[in-house]
Amino acid sequence: MAAYVSQAEKELMWKLYQKYGTYKAVADKLNRNPGTVSRHVREYEAAVSAAGYILNQKDR
Known part of the structure; x- marks a missing residue:
């Protein structure tokens, strides 16, 4: 069984x-x-990149 990785640990x-x-x-x-x-x-x-892409599209 795989160990759980929290969002905070992913960021770390x-x-x-x-x-x-x-x-x-x-x-x-x-x-x-x-x-x-x-x-x-x-x-x-990938999540950071996608969020950046979406935010940059709203500025146009």
Whole structure:
């Protein structure tokens, strides 16, 4: 069974990824699997990107 990853932890994973640059470094810091970190960092980036796209469209 997969462990639950909260929204706050996803954001933390993303911030740490911005700082350290590798999924493995983040996984080591949070005691998580690098695959789990990778999946959630990419998911968070997609959500941020989509939100930015929508906000930029409203300005036009």
